Amino acid sequence: MSATPPKPTVSEREARQVAEAAREQDWRKPSFAKELFLGRFRLDLIHPHPLPSDEAAQRGEEFLAKLRDFCETKIDSARIEREAQIPDEVVNGLKELGALGMKIDTKYGGLGLTQVYYNKALALVGSASPAIGALLSAHQSIGVPQPLKLFGTQEQRDVFLPRCARTDISAFLLTEPDVGSDPARLATTAVPDGDDYVLDGVKLWTTNGVVADLLVVMARVPKSEGHKGGITAFVVEAASEGITVENRNSFMGLRGLENGVTRFHQVRVPAANRIGPEGSGLKIALTTLNTGRLSLPAMCVGAGKWCLKIAREWSSAREQWGKPVAFHEAVGAKISFIAATTFALEAVLDLSSQMADENRNDIRIEAALAKLYGSEMAWLMADELVQIRGGRGFETAESLAARGERAVPTEQILRDLRINRIFEGSTEIMHLLIAREAVDAHLKVAGDLIDPEKSLSDKAKAGANAGVFYAKWLPKLVAGAGQLPGAYGDFHPDGHVDLSGHLRFVERSARKLARSTFYAMSRWQGRMETKQGFLGRIVDIGAELFAMSAACVRAELLRTTEEHGREAYQLADAFCRQSRIRVDELFARLWTNTDDLDRTVVKGVLSGTYEWLEHGVIDPSGEGPWIADATPGPSQRKNVHRPIR
Numbered sequence: 215m216s217a218t219p220p221k222p223t224v225s226e227r228e229a230r231q232v233a234e235a236a237r238e239q240d241w242r243k244p245s246f247a248k249e250l251f252l253g254r255f256r257l258d259l260i261h262p263h264p265l266p267s268d269e270a271a272q273r274g275e276e277f278l279a280k281l282r283d284f285c286e287t288k289i290d291s292a293r294i295e296r297e298a299q300i301p302d303e304v305v306n307g308l309k310e311l312g313a314l315g316m317k318i319d320t321k322y323g324g325l326g327l328t329q330v331y332y333n334k335a336l337a338l339v340g341s342a343s344p345a346i347g348a349l350l351s352a353h354q355s356i357g358v359p360q361p362l363k364l365f366g367t368q369e370q371r372d373v374f375l376p377r378c379a380r381t382d383i384s385a386f387l388l389t390e391p392d393v394g395s396d397p398a399r400l401a402t403t404a405v406p407d408g409d410d411y412v413l414d415g416v417k418l419w420t421t422n423g424v425v426a427d428l429l430v431v432m433a434r435v436p437k438s439e440g441h442k443g444g445i446t447a448f449v450v451e452a453a454s455e456g457i458t459v460e461n462r463n464s465f466m467g468l469r470g471l472e473n474g475v476t477r478f479h480q481v482r483v484p485a486a487n488r489i490g491p492e493g494s495g496l497k498i499a500l501t502t503l504n505t506g507r508l509s510l511p512a513m514c515v516g517a518g519k520w521c522l523k524i525a526r527e528w529s530s531a532r533e534q535w536g537k538p539v540a541f542h543e544a545v546g547a548k549i550s551f552i553a554a555t556t557f558a559l560e561a562v563l564d565l566s567s568q569m570a571d572e573n574r575n576d577i578r579i580e581a582a583l584a585k586l587y588g589s590e591m592a593w594l595m596a597d598e599l600v601q602i603r604g605g606r607g608f609e610t611a612e613s614l615a616a617r618g619e620r621a622v623p624t625e626q627i628l629r630d631l632r633i634n635r636i637f638e639g640s641t642e643i644m645h646l647l648i649a650r651e652a653v654d655a656h657l658k659v660a661g662d663l664i665d666p667e668k669s670l671s672d673k674a675k676a677g678a679n680a681g682v683f684y685a686k687w688l689p690k691l692v693a694g695a696g697q698l699p700g701a702y703g704d705f706h707p708d709g710h711v712d713l714s715g716h717l718r719f720v721e722r723s724a725r726k727l728a729r730s731t732f733y734a735m736s737r738w739q740g741r742m743e744t745k746q747g748f749l750g751r752i753v754d755i756g757a758e759l760f761a762m763s764a765a766c767v768r769a770e771l772l773r774t775t776e777e778h779g780r781e782a783y784q785l786a787d788a789f790c791r792q793s794r795i796r797v798d799e800l801f802a803r804l805w806t807n808t809d810d811l812d813r814t815v816v817k818g819v820l821s822g823t824y825e826w827l828e829h830g831v832i833d834p835s836g837e838g839p840w841i842a843d844a845t846p847g848p849s850q851r852k853n854v855h856r857p858i859r
Contacts, residue, residue: 241654246569246763247579251652251756253691253728255721257702259575260763263771264568266330274331277312281335284311285342292611294343295626298469305383305425305858308350313339315379317354318363322375329505329567336509337516344630345470347513349383352421355506356499356638357384358428358449365447365490365498374428374449382427383858385452387417387476388499391844395643397432397445397496401844402478404433404448406441411448411488413456413481416844424462424472425858426452431478432495444493448483452857456481458849467629475842477849503638504578505570510634511563511588517631518556518592521599524622525549528603539602548598554789555591557782558761561768562587579651580760586644587757589634596628642746649749652756653742656735659683684732691729696721705766707773710783713766716790720759723797727755730804747809755800758793765789 241248246259266274288307294300308314316332318324327335332354340347354360359378362371378384393399402415413433423429429450437443450457461475490498529540529549539545566580600607603624606614611621635641659680668676695701696718705713731752735742742749769786773779818824 241576243574243576245576245579247583247756247760248576248651248654250720250724250759250763251579251727251731251752252655252687253725255694255696255717255724255763257717257763257767260565260569261767261770263565263767264572265771266328266568266571270328270331270571273325274327274334277316277325277327278331278334278338280311281313281338284308285339289339289342289346291343291623292621294345294470295623296612298464300343300345300349300470300472302858304346305349308346309380312380313350314353314381314383315359316350318359318375318379322371323379324359324375329508329570330564333508333512333515333563333567336512337519340513341516341520343470344513344517344627345468347516348468348471349422351509351513352386353378353384355509356386356430356502357422357426358382358430359384360502360506361430361447361489361498362449364501365494369486370449370489378428383422383425384428384430385420385422385426386430386499387420387423388432389417389419391416391418391475391842395640397499400432400434400445401846402431402433403846404431404435404446404483406435406438406485407482409485410482411435411485413448413450413478413483414846415478416846417476417478418844419463419473420459420476421471421473423452423476424459424474424854425856426472427857428452429476430489431483432499433478435492442492445495446492447489447495447498449487449489450481450483452855454481454483457855458851458853459855460849460851460853462854465633467626467632474854479846479848504581507581507585507638508563508567508570510638511559511566511584514588514592514631514634515556515560515563517627518552518559518595520627521595522549522552522556524624525552525599525602528622545602548602550788551792552595552598554785554792555595557768557785558765558789558793559588559591561764561786562761565764565767579648582639582644582648582651583753583757583760585638586641586648586753587761589631589637590641593628593631593635596624596631600624600628642750645750645753646746648753648756652752653731653735655683656731688732691725691732694721694725696723696725705770710773710780711787713769713783713786713790716762716787716794717766719790719794719797720762723755723759723801726801727752727759730801734804745809747807747812748804751800751804755797758797758800762790762793 244256244259246256249256249259284307288304290301312325313335315322315324316327316335317329318326320326336347336351339350357378358374362374366374374382388397388400390401393401402413402417404411404413411433413431415433417423417431420426420429429452431448431450432445433448435441435443435446456479458477458479459474460477463471463473463475465471465473489495526540526549529545530538532539534542540549562584566577566584569575569577569580603622606619606622607624610625611623615621639647659676698718701721702714702717705717734745734748734752738745765786769779769782772782776782815824
């Protein structure tokens with residue numbers, strides 16, 4: 215058996231190449247969001263709104279009824295917050311209910327719910343306890359079931375999926391103490407040894423890792439004779455000899471989260487437990503996240519609904535200056551924002567989820583936008599609720615109850631939601647990920663043209679191809695349906711507010727967005743990837759346009775199928791008007807911003823130029839390294855792993 219190699223040292227370019235190789239390179243199915251970024255408003259891809267089958271809806275609704283009863287009678291959210299742990303009896307009750315197998319096929323003992331109803335279930339249970347929502351989500355969205363469903367062998371599915379459906383909790387282990395969104399530097403190794411691999415390394419922030427029975431572990435296989443090598447995925451038994459959960463981490467929110475630090479020392483894993491071929495680990499992780507990311511916006515939707523309920527009840531009961539605070543414009547604007555945004559987030563979630571179920575569209579950008587937009591907007595809604603509640607919003611539920619008032623955990627939801635802007639791809643990483651997909655068509659035709667390492671002949675060929683592409687594409691960005699007063703008239707039915715103007719705005723803005731992207735590529739060429747501020751705003755505009763489209767399509771669906779059509783149109787109109795203001799501001803900031811000045815200030819901060827500004831305070835931080843040592847070797851700490859039975 216070969217020695218454990220040192221931690222990889224990679225250049226920025228090499229890191230980007232690793233990430234690029236893990237991407238899905240082709241677009242075999244249409245994508246509404248991809249077309250939107252290219253300036254093509256393909257309303258036909260999302261309207262009429264797709265719907266689940268009657269059988270799927272019935273099965274989903276029956277489970278939701280059981281889950282609601284369980285949440286109302288068995289889950290004590292205050293106890294979980296107070297004890298910082300989900301009681302074992304609650305976890306076992308969820309197992310008996312089948313909640314571990316919501317997304318697992320019935321032939322393996324699961325419930326076989328659609329993505330739509332899985333997300334509804336997460337929104338429901340997450341409103342009762344965000345920590346439980348995180349446990350169920352990590353287990354099914356990124357844990358063992360999803361990678362095996364997509365990439366596992368039939369033998370692996372037969373062995374592991376029945377366990378995951380009813381008894382075994384799973385976790386996903388990628389992050390390391392010194393490796394976050396840059397997987398090229400992954401240090402955990404899996405060295406081939408006969409019919410096994412031997413794992414060594416340390417994993418950080420292993421959600422569910424403290425209580426998990428099964429793990430999906432990403433490790434680097436050294437290249438050798440007969441082994442392609444590269445980052446590879448494995449299913450690992452959590453009770454294997456050599457695995458130590460060294461710490462159960464504590465956080466500002468999600469106090470019941472079973473998240474830890476896991477060390478692997480000479481852990482033997484059968485080759486039969488490898489998921490996919492060697493070197494495909496990152497691709498498996500990214501593909502799993504394409505739909506797995508929808509679990510986070512699901513719980514953000516649940517949070518928005520709860521924020522709206524509390525805002526409504528409190529703002530009608532609390533009076534100031536002779537009338538309920540809701541009727542003071544400063545507070546009313548916040549309530550309107552919460553209501554309209556909750557409607558739009560649910561529209562984005564349901565549309566993306568139903569498209570995932572139908573599998574007719576490629577939703578990798580839609581799911582990423584849903585995660586990005588949902589996590590950012592839910593945080594804003596919770597922050598506004600704290601403001602609406604005033605001092606009571608800052609006070610804990612336990613303190614409120616102690617002095618005789620309703621125990622409303624407003625400050626808790628703010629803390630619990632904060633991690634969603636970091637979980638499963640931080641906002642900053644999501645901006646870059648989505649931007650890369652959004653400019654994919656440009657890079658395919660002009661990538662060699664802006665690549666400094668390409669030869670002159672390659673650049674000449676790329677220039678010719680780009681000329682053909684842009685000669686056809688650019689003229690289409692000049693005019694479109696958004697300039698026709700009667701376009702999208704179906705969204706202005708008699709007796710309802712007019713949503714057609716908002717869709718015309720989306721169409722015009724999509725073309726403007728594509729023109730802006732093209733101009734930026736022409737201006738910055740190879741430096742485009744360093745313009746993260748610009749790319750972030752491009753993505754944020756696309757997210758708003760996607761949300762506006764989803765809100766309008768959902769409103770029309772409710773008008774034709776339910777009794778709340780008029781109210782849905784009103785909420786969609788309010789959201790679109792609020793969103794249009796944000797879009798206009800983002801367009802203005804594409805070219806009028808402080809990006810260059812910010813870079814100058816950052817250099818000054820890091821060089822110590824402004825260190826004098828830090829004088830006059832005390833740093834209460836403790837001693838210790840910024841990043842813990844993760845040198846492979848045997849554990850020196852107590853194993854805090856505690857499987858729940």
